[in-house]
Amino acid sequence: MNTDQNRNRTNDEADEDLSSLLTPTGLTRLSSKNPLLIIKKNLFKNMVWAVIICSMYLFIILYFNVWQIRTIFSIILILSLWTLFKTYKEYKKIHTDISPIDPLLTELKRHQQSITRWMHAQQRAWILIYPFCAAGGFFLGGMLGRGNTLETFMQKPLAIPTLIITIIVLVPAGYFLARRLFKASFGNHLKALQENIKDMENEY
């Protein structure tokens, strides 16, 4: 039996679940669970939230005439806008279509890189933005909660230690939570991609 005959013989096997999709109505029922599509949707949601949150920061900067609050929230706003820009660039870079032309190894590396870049972007956000968010939130909460000026609030003996503890606890907690959530969602998938890449690159 030659190769063509063999291929033809094995290629006409059928399955009811598959056959039911091979109709014009079947095609319209198709939905994707591509991990990159899920990531892309997440990035889009992040961008929408970032725009809403940045508007709130802007409101806080304009509304509160306290220089410390204005400085902290201006820093948060700039970092958030920078993250938003990076997220948008990442979003544009992710192609959710699977290549029917590229070799498997190329395709695996593309997926691995996209997922890893996304993970790093999330971690970068936690490390760079959240210390300022924690500080900003602390100042604002202290002012509004106590009904005092920021100076009066910060003069309390426990204010500075509480601020430091808040930052020390919240930032790593957020960072590890983000890592844990990422691992729960994509950890096994990323590991499988890495194992398969390693297997293909292993010469022995």
Next chain:
Amino acid sequence: MSESEFLEQVRINQGIIYKLVGLYANNTEEKKDLYQEILLQAWRGWPSFRGDARFSTWLYRLTLNTIFTQKRKKHRIEYRESMDDSSSPVQNVFLQKEEAGRLKLAIRQISEIDRAIITMHLDGYENPEIGSMMGISDNLVSVKLHRIKKQLANFLNKEL
């Protein structure tokens, strides 16, 4: 090219999808998800199919790329549906149903990459074609095939 042409081409070659998904899906749910994803990706990629390669080879590559980039559970395969069929995926036409089933079972025990390589080999693809689809050298394909055959022989001998 039209939707009906696409469906006709896939219908003719649906065995490729069926066979490859059967080697990697861990349960019926995963199998259905993979069918959907492959058809969706094929439908999106269809305009890029220029006909300078066979449709079967184009679909083979796309199916493999899709399966490997989808999230799948890393458990032992639960469903045995495709192992109980009467058709053989291998080149030897005289291979009996039981032997084909045993070979499929053995193939499912080896690593995911090795599964793809041996399946392509059994489907009659030459080493350069396999190398091109996988993105590895012909030499590495030969080395891997040699090792896979030994591994499969061990599995099959253990069973006897």
